[in-house]
Each structure stands twice: as structure tokens, then as C-alpha cells.
Amino acid sequence: MKLNKEYWKSRYQNKQTGWDIGFASPPIINYIDQITDLSIKILIPGCGNAYEAEYLFNKGFKNIFLLDMADEALQSFKDRVPEFPLDHLICTDFFDYTGTFDLIIEQTFFCALIPSQRNKYIHKIQSLLAPKGKLVGVLFSREFDHNGPPFGGNKETYKLLFSQNFRIKTLENCYNSIDPRMGNELFFIFECP
Numbered sequence: 001m002k003l004n005k006e007y008w009k010s011r012y013q014n015k016q017t018g019w020d021i022g023f024a025s026p027p028i029i030n031y032i033d034q035i036t037d038l039s040i041k042i043l044i045p046g047c048g049n050a051y052e053a054e055y056l057f058n059k060g061f062k063n064i065f066l067l068d069m070a071d072e073a074l075q076s077f078k079d080r081v082p083e084f085p086l087d088h089l090i091c092t093d094f095f096d097y098t099g100t101f102d103l104i105i106e107q108t109f110f111c112a113l114i115p116s117q118r119n120k121y122i123h124k125i126q127s128l129l130a131p132k133g134k135l136v137g138v139l140f141s142r143e144f145d146h147n148g149p150p151f152g153g154n155k156e157t158y159k160l161l162f163s164q165n166f167r168i169k170t171l172e173n174c175y176n177s178i179d180p181r182m183g184n185e186l187f188f189i190f191e192c193p
Contacts, residue, residue, distance in 0.1 A: 003114060003149065024055040025107055026176040027138050027187040032056060039063060040102040043128060045094045046109025050077045057084055065101070069093050095120065100130050106137030106188075111150035118161055126165045126192060135166065135190045138174060142184045155186055166190035 024032075032052070038060045044053050047066040054077070056064050067090045068074055074089045090097065094109075104125055113121055125135050143152040155171060162168060170189040177185045 003112065024051040025138060027174045027185065028052050028105060028107060028136070029055060030176060031136055031187075031189075032059065035061075035103075041065070041100070041130075042103045042105065043067060043099065043101040044105045044107070045097075046112060047077070048073050048108065049080075052105055052107055053077065053084070054081050057081060064088060065090060065099070067092065067094060067097055095124055097128070099128055100133075101128055102130055102133050104129060104133070104135045106135060106139070108138075108150070110137075111140050111148075111152065113151070114148075115151050115153075122161060122165050129192045131192055133192045134169075136188065138177075138185045138187055140184060141173065141186045158186065158188070162188075162190050166192060 029052075032055060040061070041063045042056065042061065043065045044050060045067045047053060047068045050066050050068075050073070053064050053066050062085075064084075065088045066074065066077060069092065071091050074091055078084065078086070078089060110118070110121060129135065139158055140150060140152045141154060143154070144150060158171060159168060167190065168188070169191050171186055172188075173183070174181075174185040174187045177183070
């Protein structure tokens with residue numbers, strides 16, 4: 001299975017977007033609500049319909065960049081939030097993108113990558129973050145009985161993967177997941193050295 005641009009385009013066109021909960025994820029909202037500096041530079045890779053970006057934008061954050069390889073996802077966001085700056089909507093492969101950010105928000109992107117790409121993802125995230133920059137979001141805390149995506153994982157695996165490149169500040173069960181994901185998500189904050 002090739003998880004390329006055509007694959008994701010087809011998923012959006014056929015409305016096979018089971019990862020899309022239709023609003024910003026509560027654990028991420030809770031984190032966003034604690035941020036006081038509205039000027040920080042934020043990236044949301046594999047943003048999908050980007051409800052977290054809409055939430056950030058409505059709270060006054062203006063330095064938000066959305067990245068997805070599916071035009072359909074970015075167009076959906078543009079239609080919903082027409083005042084969002086068009087030059088902050090980036091249609092490209094995550095692994096080809098360059099920039100520097102204070103915060104990267106992870107919401108169902110990591111689990112969409114083939115597990116063999118996880119180390120590459122970690123190195124790419126680290127290259128995109130400023131010193132002391134943070135990767136924050138949710139990861140699945142379960143394995144799936146299908147051949148993905150999504151691809152699952154567990155706390156121990158994530159610790160091993162990320163601890164070589166980041167300081168693990170938080171990696172714990174989400175107390176505020178949506179009902180269908182309750183008990184199956186970990187909230188995390190990983191910080192660049």
C-alpha cells in the first residue's frame with residue numbers, strides 16, 4: 001500500500017476520513033488554552049481539516065502554518081476559515097518541507113505514517129523545531145487489528161522512539177479524550193534540547 005498523495009486524495013473524495021472527529025481534539029484544546037504567547041510560530045503537519053488550527057486562529061494566534069499533501073484537506077479548511085492567510089496553507093509532502101517552529105501539533109498524522117517511517121518523522125520534527133521547541137499532541141495507545149492506517153502503538157514504544165531526540169515532559173493517558181477514543185490515547189509534550 002502506497003500512502004501517497006493519490007491515496008489521501010481518494011480518502012477525502014470518498015469521505016473515508018474516520019480520523020476526523022469534526023472539531024478540535026479536547027486534549028489539544030486544553031493545552032492550547034494554557035498558551036499565553038499568541039505570537040509563537042506553530043505548524044500542524046498532516047493537518048487534515050485542521051480544527052485545531054481553526055481553534056487557534058479564533059483565539060488570536062496568527063502565526064499558524066498548515067501542511068498536508070491532500071489539496072482537498074486544505075481546501076476544506078480554506079472554505080471553513082476564509083480569512084486564514086493563504087500563504088500559511090502548504091500543500092506538500094511533510095518530509096520535503098523546511099522551516100522553524102516553536103510548536104508542532106500532532107493530531108492523527110503520526111498514526112497515518114507507515115511505522116517504518118517513524119524514525120524519519122522524529123528526525124524531521126526535530127529539524128523543524130527551534131531550540132526548546134515542543135511537539136505536543138495525542139498518540140494512539142493501542143494496536144489495531146487491521147493493516148492501517150491508522151497504525152497504533154504504546155507508551156513504551158513511544159518512549160523508546162522519542163527519548164533519543166526529545167525530553168519527554170509528559171506522556172500520559174488522556175483523561176479528556178472523546179468517548180470513542182477514551183482509554184486509547186496518550187497526551188504528550190516532547191521538548192527539543
